[in-house]
Amino acid sequence: MTPGEAGAPTDRTRVRRLSERGRYDRATVDAILDEGFVCHLGFTAAHGPVVLPTAYARVGDQLYLHGARANAALGTLSSGSAVCVTVTLVDGLVLARSAFHHSINYRSVVVFGTAREVTDADEKLAALLAVVDHVVPGRSVDARPPTDAELRATRVVAVPLDEASAKVRTGGPKEEPEDLSLDVWAGEVPVRLVAGSPVADSGLSATVSVPSYAVQYRRRPDDA
Amino acid sequence: MTPGEAGAPTDRTRVRRLSERGRYDRATVDAILDEGFVCHLGFTAAHGPVVLPTAYARVGDQLYLHGARANAALGTLSSGSAVCVTVTLVDGLVLARSAFHHSINYRSVVVFGTAREVTDADEKLAALLAVVDHVVPGRSVDARPPTDAELRATRVVAVPLDEASAKVRTGGPKEEPEDLSLDVWAGEVPVRLVAGSPVADSGLSATVSVPSYAVQYRRRPDDA
Numbered sequence: 001m002t003p004g005e006a007g008a009p010t011d012r013t014r015v016r017r018l019s020e021r022g023r024y025d026r027a028t029v030d031a032i033l034d035e036g037f038v039c040h041l042g043f044t045a046a047h048g049p050v051v052l053p054t055a056y057a058r059v060g061d062q063l064y065l066h067g068a069r070a071n072a073a074l075g076t077l078s079s080g081s082a083v084c085v086t087v088t089l090v091d092g093l094v095l096a097r098s099a100f101h102h103s104i105n106y107r108s109v110v111v112f113g114t115a116r117e118v119t120d121a122d123e124k125l126a127a128l129l130a131v132v133d134h135v136v137p138g139r140s141v142d143a144r145p146p147t148d149a150e151l152r153a154t155r156v157v158a159v160p161l162d163e164a165s166a167k168v169r170t171g172g173p174k175e176e177p178e179d180l181s182l183d184v185w186a187g188e189v190p191v192r193l194v195a196g197s198p199v200a201d202s203g204l205s206a207t208v209s210v211p212s213y214a215v216q217y218r219r220r221p222d223d224a
Numbered sequence: 225m226t227p228g229e230a231g232a233p234t235d236r237t238r239v240r241r242l243s244e245r246g247r248y249d250r251a252t253v254d255a256i257l258d259e260g261f262v263c264h265l266g267f268t269a270a271h272g273p274v275v276l277p278t279a280y281a282r283v284g285d286q287l288y289l290h291g292a293r294a295n296a297a298l299g300t301l302s303s304g305s306a307v308c309v310t311v312t313l314v315d316g317l318v319l320a321r322s323a324f325h326h327s328i329n330y331r332s333v334v335v336f337g338t339a340r341e342v343t344d345a346d347e348k349l350a351a352l353l354a355v356v357d358h359v360v361p362g363r364s365v366d367a368r369p370p371t372d373a374e375l376r377a378t379r380v381v382a383v384p385l386d387e388a389s390a391k392v393r394t395g396g397p398k399e400e401p402e403d404l405s406l407d408v409w410a411g412e413v414p415v416r417l418v419a420g421s422p423v424a425d426s427g428l429s430a431t432v433s434v435p436s437y438a439v440q441y442r443r444r445p446d447d448a
Binding site: 037038040041042043044047048049050051052053055082083084085086088090093095096097098099100102104106108110112128129132135136139140142143144145146147150154172173175179180182183184185186187188189190191192193194195196197198199200201202203204205207208209210211214217 | 261262264265266267268271272273274275276277279306307308309310312314317319320321322323324326328330332334336352353356359360363364366367368369370371374378396397399403404406407408409410411412413414415416417418419420421422423424425426427428429431432433434435438441
């Protein structure tokens with residue numbers, strides 16, 4: 001396989017440390033990207049590296065990010081500079097008998113690429129609604145669509161998923177054999193992001209009911 | 225105030241967009257850093273920007289990160305290159321009547337700095353135990369301490385908090401006045417990270433009880 005081909009790690013996406021945790025198949029990458037909704041966007045500004053959290057959506061082979069046109073970070077992106085977009089889901093704390101082997105169970109995706117500013121009107125509108133629906137699935141059909149002025153005030157950038165890799169840690173602690181007999185509790189404390197009860201905006205009419213996507217909000221497909 | 229002085233934004237920490245969300249006081253910064261436990265570490269590699277998730281701890285005016293000595297990312301750090309460390313806590317999804325005003329409630333800290341490799345033995349041990357205790361408060365006294373070989377295999381880097389800023393969004397949607405009469409539900413869906421029941425390691429003796437810090441694990445100080 002050539003570097004960059006789907007499923008083949010390139011020099012920069014290859015997981016070097018603990019390489020048994022590396023995953024390159026798109027199904028794994030997509031599942032992590034689709035469960036998360038806040039990425040950490042990295043780029044190099046004049047003064048050095050910058051990492052900012054922002055919402056995103058995956059549509060096919062692209063990640064879409066958006067921001068106000070006046071946003072300095074996205075301005076840098078649209079000029080075609082290199083970016084790294086990382087999405088991390090934390091699944092648990094791994095308590096080993098030794099301090100050294102403590103770890104965290106997680107699923108992460110790292111995407112390297114060059115951002116492209118989305119200027120096509122149809123693609124831009126679709127990307128913005130995709131972000132709304134990625135954060136709250138089903139929401140965009142209810143919300144008032146963007147006006148032309150709102151679209152002009154918004155910048156959308158796309159990052160292709162050509163160079164994406166996942167890293168996944170699951171399970172209990174790895175231990176040194178001589179530590180197994182220590183009287184120290186070891187195992188995993190699972191963690192997950194859960195939603196609470198929706199809080200209606202103060203000005204909302206009492207005749208407007210809470211939509212099911214707000215009441216039953218969840219990120220993990222297997223959450224009840 | 226001079227740039228970098230506690231409480232004074234520097235050119236790169238000043239929050240430019242939606243500047244009313246910017247916070248520079250150390251109490252706000254510290255509270256966010258202390259509630260989170262996974263940061264996104266950004267640096268510039270030969271091929272461009274890189275963003276990786278990793279555990280950390282704050283001790284006074286420093287952030288400590290650690291990794292295997294063979295870890296390429298931390299190797300870059302210890303050479304003194306510039307880094308950006310970002311910690312993000314997601315608190316809720318903000319559903320506005322318009323697609324345009326959808327938002328996310330969050331608390332984030334961005335730290336700009338130059339990493340310093342920690343070589344002093346006492347500081348290094350203290351930093352590693354601080355990371356264990358930051359992820360699971362109270363854990364380090366129970367775990368078997370690192371051996372000299374484990375310490376040699378581990379690299380610790382410190383990033384000073386001189387240039388740290390926080391950004392916080394809370395509350396419901398900001399709306400256009402003409403949208404307030406729309407029959408669209410609006411409000412916030414709060415989200416939080418919660419812990420499940422601890423899962424004991426398969427090899428654990430039945431006589432070892434689950435410690436309270438695992439049973440009662442929580443990140444938010446106000447969680448019950």
